[in-house]
Amino acid sequence: MKRAEAWAALRTHEREPLDLLVIGGGIAGAGVALEAARCGARVALVEARDFASGTSSKSSKLVHGGLRYLAQGRIGLTRESVRERRALLRDMPGLVTPLRFLLPVRQSDRKGRRILGVGLAMYDFFAGRRTRQWHAPDAVLAQAPHLAAEGLAGGWSYLDAQTDDARLVLRVLAEARQLGALTLNHVAAERLIETDGRVRGALLHEDASGERLAVQARVVVNATGVWADQLRQDLGARPLLRPLRGSHLLFEAWRLPVAQALAFFHPQDGRPVFALPWEGRTLLGTTDLDHRDPLDREPGITAEEFDYLMQAARAAFPRLALEAEDVVSTYSGVRPVLDSGDHRDPSKEAREHLILDERGLLTVSGGKLTTFRASAIQALRRVQSRVPALRRLQADAALLRAPGIASVHATHALPAPLRQRLLARYGDASATLLAEAAPGELREIPHAECCWAELRHALRHEAVLHLDDLLLRRSRIGLLLRDGGAALLPVLRPLVQETLAWSDERWDDECHRYRERVLRCHGIPREWRP
Template structure:
């Protein structure tokens, strides 16, 4: 169903109530929409910006149990995370993939071999299998010869997982649509509709057309992430969230080569930092600080954060002499973290999810990418009495349907890496993608982790309204290529204009808008530019 048809279908619910109206198209909202639609509930999801346009495309790309949460004594959160990681690895092969971590231990560290080993033993216990292994210094340096050798006592290795966070959201939304959910991006919930002291719907506005409508729903779900308090305050509720920014650097892999993820401690404050391989690049992060900028302005790394991460990289890998020219891109996300109210350090705030039922508004926020399904199921159980279909709610059903025979047949002669990537990202839609591909479009775009056929498919079938939707979330071209991949725009132009119907003026406007966005939020801070 295309976007216009989805809007027309949504108009029917001006008089006929939905079971659930989900506001927010990140991983939290997508998870709620899928689990509710799977039960047979009538569900619509709207997102004010783009699907995964907030934190859900700007995470650290990790599907992990949260070893540092275990160190903080949050055993329940770690147990739940490890269980959910196991399920995602099982149900989303190729989209969620195993990732081995190496954790160096140095003489004089506050948490030495013994303490870390005990924590990893508990980590493995929750996972039901042993993955930890101790490596002597010589073995560590054989694996990571560029690592700082001074005071190295050895390293622990253990298993976690990683993903393409934006594609994860898109795949969950696609599955929700297969179960009958409506999903629309660039549709704002301007206000909530109340009757008899209860929320019973929302006033929606399509940012593309300017059209408005009032949708009725038995339950309205607030899954707007860092914006969740904004809707809640419209009901007179007090804020519960503390927006925290996490920023990352993306390096050329040949300049910062890591065959596995490497966790280490920042020399300045002892915070954990990691470098990990991701889509042919090396990702380094993350910061954790209060975000005081307006939430409606897309976040970007500041000069102090950039300097902080460069210090970490140079301290851990002194022989590489890393510099500004080795950074391909940057990105920053704002995490909706529960506010303890005691002004503690950002890294010490709890990462559990927030579930609140207030006057008919169900808020689902906070938490971790890894536990999106668990939080969705817990939230929906709070409103089972109001939506009878949710009595069929299950927490153990496979997350995704397996690709059908047509898609499996269509990919049989493709190279293995391409075959796995397409099936993981598009599932049963892979057959359509391949049928629409033009000659030569299945060749990978160098360093972009996608091909032109995927961009063509996204334009036709994945609700692309703007160029950044396509290059920053449907693909990760804007992160993986310098200058947001703008060198590819001349090749992309005929595909986009053909599939989206943009005239030359619209194309030029979109290119200008995209370049400004990349420079402001995905590039080097102005203070560091030559």
């Protein structure tokens, strides 16, 4: 369904209520929309910015059980996370992929071989299979030859998983649309609509046209992540979230080569840090700090965070002599974490999800990427009495339907890596993508981990309204290439202008907007630039 058709369909609900109006287009909202649509409920999802533009495109890319949460005694959260990780690996092959971690143990570490081994044994127990293995120092260095050898006592390896978080959100939303959900980005909920003291809908504002709709709904779902408290303030509710910023660095893989994920402890404060292979680069993270900037301003890494992560990289890999110019890009996400009232250590705050039903507003926030489906099911069970269709919730159903015969046949002759990539990210839309590809567009964009046909498909079918929608979330070009892939803009120009009917003036405005965002939010801090 085209954007104009979805907006027109939403107009009918100014009179006839939706079953659910989901506000927020990150992974939490996408999960709620999918599970409700699977039940046959009438669902619409709106996002004020772009799908996955908040935390859900700026995570650590890990689908994990939360080993450090186990160390904090949050056994229930770890058990749930491991169970959901197993389901995601089963139902999203190629999009959620196994990732082996190597955890070096040093003689000076507070948590030695035995303590970490007990934790990993519990981790494996919840997963229902043994993945942990102890390695002697020589075996650790054979797997990670650039690692600092001084004081190395050995290391544990274990299995977790990773994903492209933005594409995960888009895939879930695509499945929800196939089941009848309406999804619209760049549509803001300006305020809640209340009748007789209960929330009955929201006033929506469409960014491009400026049009407003007062949409009615039996249940309004607040899945706005770190902005959840702002929407709850319409009801006079007290804030419950503590926004925490996590920042990351992306290196060229040849400058920081890792064959598997490496987890180690920061020399300054003992916090866990990781370096992992992701989309042809090496991802290093993460920080965990209170985010005090306005939430409406997109976050960027600070000079202090950049220094912190560079210290960790240099301590772990001293022979590589890493410098600021080795960093391809940076990104920062703000996590919606429940506020315990103890402001001493952000890393000790709980990562459990928050589910609240306040006068008809159902808030879902504060959870982990891995557990998005579990939180969606739990939230929808809270409102089954108001939406009879939700009594058909299927907690054990496959998250995504397997691609159909047409898509499997259309991709049959492709090279195996491209075939797997397209089916994992686009499902049944793979056949359309291939049918619309122009000659030569199945070749890969150098170092961008995607092909030109994917950009054409995104422009035609994935609700791209701005250049950063295309380059930071539909593809990850803006993170994987230096300067946000600015060198590709002249090549992209005819494709974008032809498909989106942009004038030369609009193109120039979008390029200026994109370059400014890349510099501010994905570049190296000014203090570290040459």
